[in-house]
Amino acid sequence: MKKILFILIAVFSVGISSASADNDKVINKSQLPAQAQQFIEKHFAGVDFTYVKEERDVFSRSYEVRLANGAKIEFSSKGNWEEVDCHFDVVPAAIIPAAIQEYINNNFKGEKVLVIERDRNDYEVKLSNRIELKFDKDFNIYDIDD
DSSP states (O other): OHHHHHHHHHHHHHHHHHHHHTOEEEEOGGGSOHHHHHHHHHHSTTOOEEEEEEEEOSSOEEEEEEETTSOEEEEOTTSOEEEEEOTTSOOOGGGSOHHHHHHHHHHSTTOOEEEEEEOSSEEEEEETTSOEEEEETTOOEEEEEO
16 A cells, blocks of 8 residues: 555656756746836847746746846845846845845955845855855854855
């Protein structure tokens, strides 16, 4: 009985993953949620779009935007930013919470933020010296990876 249940779960999992695998599609920037469009206009004004992609999973939708300067921005279904990856350029200062920037200024003087990610529980920041900092939702640091 356990083997049959395991096989059914495995088949169901494969079915769900294959059904959602091809649900990414390129869209027009005007199809982004308004909040995402406003974020890009405010923090990346004048930078051309390379592409905008809508990513659909079984239970969620998200967006990925690639800009001509190499920046990649990921948004939730509501248009809230989840990740800003500027590669070798600097993340706009207005995106970085003041408490995180203060910690970086005090402990990693001269280092720049290249990537910032956030979710409901924490923030992750990657610095120009390749160190990754993790902060909880109250901006208390809880992990450093180098």
